[in-house]
Amino acid sequence: MSEPRSYGLFIDGAWVEPAGRQRFSTRNPTNGDLLASFVAGEKDDADAAVTAAARAFAAWRSTPAPHRGEILLRAAELFRRNKEELGVIVTREMGKVIAEGRGDVQESIDFVEYMAGEGRRLAGETVPSELHHKFCLTVRQPKGVVACITPWNFPTAIPNWKIAAALICGNTVVFKPASNTALCAAKVVETYEQAGLPKGVLNFVTGSGGVVGSALIDDPRVRAISFTGGVETGREVYVRGAKGLKMVHLELGGKNPQIVLDDADLALALEGVTFGAFGTSGQRCTATSRLIVHEKVYDQLLDRLVERVERFKVGDPIDPTTDMGPVASADQESKVLSYIEIGKREGAKLRTGGTKLTGGAYDRGYFIAPTIFETRHGTRISVEEIFGPVLSVVKVKDYAEAVKVANDVPYGLSSSIYTRDVNLAFRAIEELEAGITYINAPTIGAEVQLPFGGVKNTGNGGREAGSVAIEEFTEIKTVFIDFSARLQKAQIDVGE
Ligand code: TXE
Numbered sequence: 001m002s003e004p005r006s007y008g009l010f011i012d013g014a015w016v017e018p019a020g021r022q023r024f025s026t027r028n029p030t031n032g033d034l035l036a037s038f039v040a041g042e043k044d045d046a047d048a049a050v051t052a053a054a055r056a057f058a059a060w061r062s063t064p065a066p067h068r069g070e071i072l073l074r075a076a077e078l079f080r081r082n083k084e085e086l087g088v089i090v091t092r093e094m095g096k097v098i099a100e101g102r103g104d105v106q107e108s109i110d111f112v113e114y115m116a117g118e119g120r121r122l123a124g125e126t127v128p129s130e131l132h133h134k135f136c137l138t139v140r141q142p143k144g145v146v147a148c149i150t151p152w153n154f155p156t157a158i159p160n161w162k163i164a165a166a167l168i169c170g171n172t173v174v175f176k177p178a179s180n181t182a183l184c185a186a187k188v189v190e191t192y193e194q195a196g197l198p199k200g201v202l203n204f205v206t207g208s209g210g211v212v213g214s215a216l217i218d219d220p221r222v223r224a225i226s227f228t229g230g231v232e233t234g235r236e237v238y239v240r241g242a243k244g245l246k247m248v249h250l251e252l253g254g255k256n257p258q259i260v261l262d263d264a265d266l267a268l269a270l271e272g273v274t275f276g277a278f279g280t281s282g283q284r285c286t287a288t289s290r291l292i293v294h295e296k297v298y299d300q301l302l303d304r305l306v307e308r309v310e311r312f313k314v315g316d317p318i319d320p321t322t323d324m325g326p327v328a329s330a331d332q333e334s335k336v337l338s339y340i341e342i343g344k345r346e347g348a349k350l351r352t353g354g355t356k357l358t359g360g361a362y363d364r365g366y367f368i369a370p371t372i373f374e375t376r377h378g379t380r381i382s383v384e385e386i387f388g389p390v391l392s393v394v395k396v397k398d399y400a401e402a403v404k405v406a407n408d409v410p411y412g413l414s415s416s417i418y419t420r421d422v423n424l425a426f427r428a429i430e431e432l433e434a435g436i437t438y439i440n441a442p443t444i445g446a447e448v449q450l451p452f453g454g455v456k457n458t459g460n461g462g463r464e465a466g467s468v469a470i471e472e473f474t475e476i477k478t479v480f481i482d483f484s485a486r487l488q489k490a491q492i493d494v495g496e
Contacts, residue, residue: 005036007186009045009206012052013199018045024206026183029095029326030316031364036183041207046174046215049203053145053172054221056200061142061170063198068168069119075164075195076112079105079156086156086187088318093183094155095326095366096280097317107157108188111448111465115164118470122169131493133484140474142170143247144223147216149176149209149237151229152328153283155184161448161464162226163188163202169473174203174222176213178229180329182206209233217241225249226464226472228285231385231457238460249462249472251285251453253385254413256443257406258288259428261399262296264418268440270304272418273391276442278309278370281327282389286414286436288443289386291393292402298395302374305393306351309370314357326366327388333366336388339381340371348375348392377405385411399424407433413454414443435463 004025008017022040027033039045060068079086083105091101124138148162159175166173177185189204205212216222217240227237228251241248258276260269276288293301317325327333333356340354353371371390375382382392396402399419406415415434419425425439435454438445446452451466453459462472482488 010204038206043215052200065119069116072116108160135481146224152178152181155181165469256414257290261419262294269418272442277391343381348373412456
């Protein structure tokens with residue numbers, strides 16, 4: 001990797017260095033290497049970014065949507081061309097294994113391309129009028145300036161989910177990324193810059209959530225906030241945004257279950273939970289954090305899983321033979337280790353892992369052994385989001401108990417069931433309280449052309465991705481065109 005780069009803020013089409021700001025750096029969670037340095041933005045910087053975005057809005061909203069799509073398509077081409085370089089940066093800065101680092105960028109490519117096409121759809125409705133010679137339709141209009149506040153776990157994909165959808169709808173954007181993956185975020189911004197986005201349409205302010213994020217949420221010129229992160233932060237963002245009567249879109253946590261029934265293909269279920277629980281070191285919002293297993297196959301599946309996970313190669317994620325890299329930061333490491341202690345204290349049976357990995361190269365990074373606990377439903381580790389390589393396994397006696405346990409948590413993002421019984425599979429689709437249900441596949445594996453989001457504390461009802469992604473970023477205008485040349489009264493001129 002070349003010399004660590006020093007980034008400014010990207011405001012009104014230029015990289016700027018406001019005077020007197022502190023700086024912070026990002027480091028590789030595998031070995032502590034310095035990657036890049038960034039401005040710790042302040043309220044004035046958020047103000048300047050919103051001013052630029054507000055100024056750019058009129059021209060951008062009146063740019064025909066297919067033309068906006070062409071710029072997005074160029075961005076997608078650039079992401080594709082630079083996929084390898086960006087994938088390596090994702091792995092270096094966030095710690096996911098290189099195949100997943102590339103996957104993060106591929107998801108960006110897929111989504112930006114998909115949204116580029118939306119430039120030729122952005123469909124409204126035409127509906128009949130109750131009156132003669134009257135034509136009724138809806139059109140979609142942009143909201144204005146939107147703030148995109150993103151986490152670190154999908155450091156190119158999540159920003160793109162928000163930015164590309166906001167831009168195609170004609171909004172202008174201020175983007176505030178998670179601080180520990182600010183280099184990935186800066187690369188996303190550079191890509192849009194190179195794609196030819198007009199100045200002010202996308203602005204980038206790094207800095208703390210409490211300072212920059214709050215300033216964006218409080219600014220009356222910001223009409224919508226798109227946030228992905230933790231539940232407590234999300235709640236604060238929601239309440240703050242509500243004061244300004246803003247549309248706040250939230251994607252928050254999960255405690256995603258994989259159910260395995262006694263008729264399941266156990267080899268498949270084993271592969272599923274291995275990937276679902278320990279992919280991205282368990283730091284996906286859709287990660288499998290609970291395995292709920294029918295008592296008849298419980299011992300068999302668990303023994304095989306433990307044996308499989310104990311063969312895991314945990315190490316440098318840039319090495320393609322590595323199964324699992326570090327967790328993303330010191331904060332993540334201490335949070336996950338504290339949950340492991342909670343699990344031990346509440347009497348869960350530790351089947352494997354349960355420690356920080358130390359010695360040799362491990363001492364330079366945040367490595368935690370993949371951890372499996374046997375526990376009963378209701379313990380803290382079985383209901384709270386841990387967001388790390390820790391799996392809680394719960395035994396159940398039948399399908400009904402499995403679904404009851406699966407649903408008895410405050411979250412509802414993803415869910416999965418392994419069974420060959422078609423009736424139970426369809427019942428699970430009906431009965432699992434989650435925004436996403438997989439049948440005979442792990443809880444992870446979103447595709448950009450399908451909606452993504454959850455129920456209960458996972459969010460506040462919206463969905464990202466898929467064709468519904470544009471709901472978050474558009475206002476609907478209802479239009480009545482009366483060509484009768486006389487005054488017609490709805491609800492009054494009844495039956496004429
Ligand atoms: O999230 P935060 P973090 C969960 C996961 C993880 C925990 C904390 O459990 O351990 O959240 O992760 C900005 N006003 N998820 O610290 O704090 C912040 O700067 C406005 C689950 O990364 O929620 C960052 O840009 N913004 C999740 C973003 O919010 C604020 C994915 C997210 O930060 C702010 C990631 C404020 N007051 C974490 N405070 C998932 N399920 O996808 C912070 N921010």
